[in-house]
Amino acid sequence: MLSHITAKLLIVDDLPENLLALAALIQGDDREVYQAQSADEALSLLLEHEFGLAILDVQMPGMNGFELAELMRGMEKTRNIPIVFVSAAGREMNYAFKGYESGAVDFLHKPLEPLAVKSKVSVFVDLFRQRKALDRQLQALEHSRQEQELLLNQLQLARGELERAVRMRDDFMSIVSHEVRTPLNGLILETQLRRMHLARGNLAAFSEDKLKAMVERDERQINSLIRLVEDMLDVSRIRTGKLSIRPRTFDLGQLVRGLVENFTAQANAVDTFIELQRCDALQGEWDEFRIEQVVANLLSNALRYGNRKPVQVRVFEEDAMACVQVQDQGIGIDVQNQQRIFQQFERVAAQQASGGLGLGLYISEQIILAHGGRIRVDSQVGTGSTFTVQLPLSVLPHACDQPRATSA
Known part of the structure; x- marks a missing residue:
């Protein structure tokens, strides 16, 4: 992994000949050397690159090396870069002490000893490359951990769905x-x-x-x-997306009126009746058999859960939609279950004793959706439920005699 990691080194000196000499001395296959002749130029490079070591000349016009080091220590991006100071001043100037106070890791005096410089720079290069390799390993481990956590969550979800x-x-x-x-x-x-x-x-x-x-x-x-x-x-x-819809033109009001008459015996059997409060003549292009299936299911449910009270039925137009409403005065459905009842095999607790597979409303909703319509319920526990079917009055873009397969 180390072979793919290159350390970037920054050398700062106001004399071009010093930069060339130092660059030639510390150059290597595992590193890139960047040169700056002023503190301002060095700051631009520091903000652009990630360096493993900065070698700063102390005595420079304008901002000197110590001041540049203090700026580096004050910035998040550069505060951890190792700094080595280089100076031609005599040891009696006590620059080394000031350099260490500025956060330097080493202090070199000119003239430089080539072997010592090479050795020290190589140590920092190796440390940088090892740290980067470790960072990459940690990142890989973290990425792997996140992937495993995601996979575990997916497995848990899948297990829950399977159960x-x-x-x-x-x-x-x-x-x-x-x-x-x-x-x-x-x-x-x-x-x-x-x-x-x-x-x-x-x-x-x-x-x-x-x-x-x-x-x-x-x-x-x-x-x-x-x-x-x-x-x-x-x-x-x-x-499987094979529920066929065969639209043809018919009168929705006439269909509902006939169904209400057909359900008279069933209503009498539970000592109640179905009241057709409004029945407008609404011509539309729908699958008559499927719409009859939906309305019959709503009427059957209204009688089953209507608490032996009258059921009201209305057929009318609203917002360019043909509407069929079936209202009972029975047990009602709480808010938490009003979406569940349209799912397959779902029956709320109060309905389970009444039998059925829990498929009627699921199938009804899919049929209505296949027509481009919608079905909704308004209900309160103890006061009954009103189911409203809305069908578009505009002609479906399909030939009347051609079956249309729909997907759930």
């Missing part, structure tokens, strides 16, 4: 098994009951009215299974 993913997977599998088992158990029980009636020859159990009720129960259970499978497929499509 969270494992927990989500386990929770999801538990939820799926429970949600799938419920309609399956109903179908299995119905099948066993019919088999028992047939085995006993009890054909009266299959009258027209009873068969109709059986078929309706079967349809409900099968539709529940279909919804579960479709939700999981939609999540897979969103993750």
